[in-house]
Amino acid sequence: MSTVTLTIGPKSYPVACADGEEAHIEALGAMIAEKYALLGSARAPTEAQNLLFAALFLADELAETRKGGTAPSAMPGAAGDEETAALRTELARLEAELAKARAAPAAPAPSPAPAPQGDLFGGPEAAEKIAERLEALAERAEASAAALEAFGANA
Incomplete structure (x- = not known):
């Protein structure tokens, strides 16, 4: 088991996951953080409510995708087309990959004898x-x- 820390809004949350799934979980966390950011100044008084609203944004996009439609673009900053959604997904994947690389142990020191x-x-x-x-x-x-x-x- 591994643990990754997801930062969503002003808080960080440790999340346990299977070994090798860290980058995937971090990418999912980045998606949630992106939806949380859409709340802007309209945040609710409790973090639980804010996380619920972020989850509702994601659920709405999922429902639209399952219906064969596109994600709603009425929200400021929401994905309005497939290219934007693909770029955001790629960005989340790259951010997770970068976090994984930063968390990886340093490479061992090279051998003293040059080859x-x-x-x-x-x-x-x-x-x-x-x-x-x-x-x-x-x-x-x-x-x-x-x-x-x-x-x-x-x-």
């Missing part, structure tokens, strides 16, 4: 595969950043 360059990467073929993966990761990061910038410009 030859070929041995370090497992030879030229392995080094080329690593370079290809790094390039793909960089392209993905750039695409995500561009999408987030576009989302920010449209928000």
Whole structure:
């Protein structure tokens, strides 16, 4: 069992989950926090009521999705189209991944004896595969950043 801490509004809540499910739970918590933020200055006197309203926002979106419709866009900041909803989901996933990476233990110290360059990467073929993966990761990061910038410009 693992525990993640979700921050929704002004409070943090520890939540137990199965090992390996931390990022998923954090992404779900980010969705709840997003709906909580929609309350703005219209917050209720108790946190339980505010969390209930956030849950109602999510339930309304789920009901619309199950009916085959789209999520309501009458709320300020609510997802009005599929692209915005997809960007918000991707943003929540990236935030959860970042939180998971920050919580991961530091990598062990390198061995004191330096290895030859070929041995370090497992030879030229392995080094080329690593370079290809790094390039793909960089392209993905750039695409995500561009999408987030576009989302920010449209928000």
